[in-house]
Amino acid sequence: xxxxxxxxxxxxxxxxxxxxxxxxxxxxxxxxxxxxxxxxxxxxxxxxxxxxxxxxxxxxxxxxxxxxxxxxxxxxxxxxxxxxxxxxxxxxxxxxxxxxxxxxxxxxxxxxxxxxxxxxxxxxxxxxxxxxxxxxxxxxxxxxxxxxxxxxxxxxxxxxxxxxxxxxxxxxxxxxxxxxxxxxxxxxxxxxxxxxxxxxxxxxxxxxxxxxxxxxxxxxxxxxxxxxxxxxxxxxxxxxxxxxxxxxxxxxxxxxxxxxxxxxxxxxxxxxxxxxxxxxxxxxxxxxxxx
Numbered sequence: 001x002x003x004x005x006x007x008x009x010x011x012x013x014x015x016x017x018x019x020x021x022x023x024x025x026x027x028x029x030x031x032x033x034x035x036x037x038x039x040x041x042x043x044x045x046x047x048x049x050x051x052x053x054x055x056x057x058x059x060x061x062x063x064x065x066x067x068x069x070x071x072x073x074x075x076x077x078x079x080x081x082x083x084x085x086x087x088x089x090x091x092x093x094x095x096x097x098x099x100x101x102x103x104x105x106x107x108x109x110x111x112x113x114x115x116x117x118x119x120x121x122x123x124x125x126x127x128x129x130x131x132x133x134x135x136x137x138x139x140x141x142x143x144x145x146x147x148x149x150x151x152x153x154x155x156x157x158x159x160x161x162x163x164x165x166x167x168x169x170x171x172x173x174x175x176x177x178x179x180x181x182x183x184x185x186x187x188x189x190x191x192x193x194x195x196x197x198x199x200x201x202x203x204x205x206x207x208x209x210x211x212x213x214x215x216x217x218x219x220x221x222x223x224x225x226x227x228x229x230x231x232x233x234x235x236x237x238x239x240x241x242x243x244x245x246x247x248x249x250x251x252x253x254x255x256x257x258x259x260x261x262x263x264x265x266x267x268x269x270x271x272x273x274x275x276x277x278x279x280x281x282x283x284x285x286x287x288x289x290x291x
Contacts, residue, residue, distance in 0.1 A: 054258025139256020
């Protein structure tokens, strides 16, 4: 099942499974911004990553002396959410912990995703509530994939990735699926980056981000572009599957990150993990701007 919201500028379609944005289409120019999920390349569109971002060492973690299995990016993207509010330009969907989720993630929670349209912007809002009695540990993030090219007459290589503010950011390399924190470098995000396939020959490009950040997929051949912006998410990943010539690029804002090469597997020691006390609420969001 899917739900739709729309205004004079955009139509957004959200699936109840995973509370996933599956379409963002312009009424003005008929451009579809979100990847359609062809499984030949990647069968998703814009999954929510919860309660983990990225891969855990050996696909497991330890908490309070017990080891739990967990696949990449957590389980929320494969769960059916409940629509709890639906208006013309707003929809909110909820996922709550169950006896089944507690077999692999021993915390009580409610996760609410809200999608809000305003002019040519779509805000994606995350709210995590600790409904249990003990401290909760979690990560959360987005994984939206954008069509590149946005227009059929253009090519992947016609596009570039723009950064705002234009300044250098710390880049975290990957060693296999794990973050290699010991070999951080200075990423040259003080200028735009022409999109090339070989940029992704070591998988995702990951940057540390502080303060207000905006990332734009654009081309000099057309006025049409897509931007993703946020103010309080500490990491971003840029990804397209290499060496496949997939016609999309993901811009992934994260509150959390994959296990490091040297990770112990102990949840409370995990780099980038968020802590939430009993009955506390965590909120963050990012915004898509379609031109």
